[in-house]
Amino acid sequence: MKQTVRDLRRHNRSVLLSTLYLGDPQSRQDLSQATGLSQGTVSNVVGELTEEGLVVEAGLVDSDGGRPRTLLRVNPGYRYVVGLDVGETRVRTEVFDLSMRPLATVDSPLASTRPDPDAVVRQVLDSLNAVMRRASVGPDDVLGVGIGVFGTVEQGREATVYAQTIGWDAVPLERMLRPGTTLPIYVDNGAKTLGQAEMWFGAGRGVGHAVIALVGSGVGAAVITNGTIYRGATSSAGEWGHTSLVFDGRRCRCGSRGCLEAYVGAEGVLDRYRQARGGRPVPGEDEESALASLLASAATSKVAARVLAETADFLGAGIASLVNLFNPERIVLAGWAGHALGGRLLPRIRAAAADRALRHPFGQTTIQLGQLGTDAVALGAATLPVADLLARGASPAEAGRRPPVRVSAHA
Numbered sequence: 083m084k085q086t087v088r089d090l091r092r093h094n095r096s097v098l099l100s101t102l103y104l105g106d107p108q109s110r111q112d113l114s115q116a117t118g119l120s121q122g123t124v125s126n127v128v129g130e131l132t133e134e135g136l137v138v139e140a141g142l143v144d145s146d147g148g149r150p151r152t153l154l155r156v157n158p159g160y161r162y163v164v165g166l167d168v169g170e171t172r173v174r175t176e177v178f179d180l181s182m183r184p185l186a187t188v189d190s191p192l193a194s195t196r197p198d199p200d201a202v203v204r205q206v207l208d209s210l211n212a213v214m215r216r217a218s219v220g221p222d223d224v225l226g227v228g229i230g231v232f233g234t235v236e237q238g239r240e241a242t243v244y245a246q247t248i249g250w251d252a253v254p255l256e257r258m259l260r261p262g263t264t265l266p267i268y269v270d271n272g273a274k275t276l277g278q279a280e281m282w283f284g285a286g287r288g289v290g291h292a293v294i295a296l297v298g299s300g301v302g303a304a305v306i307t308n309g310t311i312y313r314g315a316t317s318s319a320g321e322w323g324h325t326s327l328v329f330d331g332r333r334c335r336c337g338s339r340g341c342l343e344a345y346v347g348a349e350g351v352l353d354r355y356r357q358a359r360g361g362r363p364v365p366g367e368d369e370e371s372a373l374a375s376l377l378a379s380a381a382t383s384k385v386a387a388r389v390l391a392e393t394a395d396f397l398g399a400g401i402a403s404l405v406n407l408f409n410p411e412r413i414v415l416a417g418w419a420g421h422a423l424g425g426r427l428l429p430r431i432r433a434a435a436a437d438r439a440l441r442h443p444f445g446q447t448t449i450q451l452g453q454l455g456t457d458a459v460a461l462g463a464a465t466l467p468v469a470d471l472l473a474r475g476a477s478p479a480e481a482g483r484r485p486p487v488r489v490s491a492h493a
């Protein structure tokens with residue numbers, strides 16, 4: 083019985099915190115209407131959360147005729163969160179307050195394009211210490227550290243990373259990081275953390291069913307159904323980049339042939355362009371500048387224009403599969419190459435998707451660019467400790483580190 087009361091209290095705190103955090107500032111009355119909790123319960127729980135410093139007042143709003151109502155919001159300065167984007171070429175580390183305003187950033191390049199796990203662990207811990215010094219925050223000020231990594235992250239008792247394309251097989255990243263920090267650690271796939279950020283703050287806000295398609299050097303996706311990320315049996319769901327586009331087609335980094343990634347990932351696009359140029363290398367010191375050069379050449383070069391048109395068609399075909407499989411309300415094209423390609427080619431991508439998707443589900447979906455820019459993986463990673471806070475209704479330390487329930491991104 084005691085347990086039940088405690089669970090109910092925790093559930094109410096979680097519901098109210100999530101509603102406040104994911105929505106606009108609201109009055110107690112708004113909260114009662116939005117959550118279905120009684121005004122008395124809302125008042126009690128809000129009183130508790132305010133006393134703990136988790137919720138603060140955010141101004142007054144007129145109520146017709148009556149007393150003005152106090153608006154409430156989650157306190158941005160309650161604690162800080164750290165987000166790390168562990169990419170294939172660099173580690174970006176950022177400290178945010180709870181409104182996701184960045185306080186400090188540290189970028190450090192990875193020495194190798196096939197980094198070994200020990201080197202990544204050292205770099206993550208060094209970056210974490212450096213960014214906390216730069217932001218002048220101590221361990222007690224930090225709610226937790228979220229890490230978005232390449233590859234699949236299996237969420238068991240501890241997070242394990244499988245990144246076949248760079249030779250990581252069952253790397254116990256969380257266990258390897260533990261001795262280096264006392265802070266709670268959360269690890270997830272970078273495309274999934276970016277997806278969560280777009281759902282909370284960007285192009286997916288307010289949408290229940292969406293796919294956030296991440297196109298960078300590689301290709302991934304976060305599939306959101308009923309506001310939560312679809313994970314599958316061991317969290318690898320959403321590996322859209324390794325679905326077959328061309329039977330026995332181009333060799334993919336995963337070892338298979340004909341994967342979507344081999345055609346629309348930046349590495350694949352640039353390789354196709356190089357081949358179309360008779361093997362001449364594409365100018366640019368890295369993939370981003372090479373892709374920019376390809377886009378710039380499209381106005382004057384027939385070869386560049388053809389490669390881009392084909393890329394739009396391939397991408398549209400891949401998106402049509404997402405429409406047919408998941409019936410999303412929205413597809414968000416994100417990632418640095420997704421922005422670069424989509425910024426130029428979105429009408430053709432949409433047309434190619436329309437040609438190949440079933441008419442009815444296609445009519446229910448919109449295809450648009452991400453709103454959080456090209457570097458939102460660290461921001462997304464920083465939402466992992468926030469999601470835990472919302473799910474528990476309290477910080478992990480105060481909740482006694484009980485396993486969290488999953489929070490819905492669709493409040």
Ligand SMILES: [Zn+2]
Pocket residue numbers: 323324325334335336337338341343
């Ligand atoms: Zn593949």
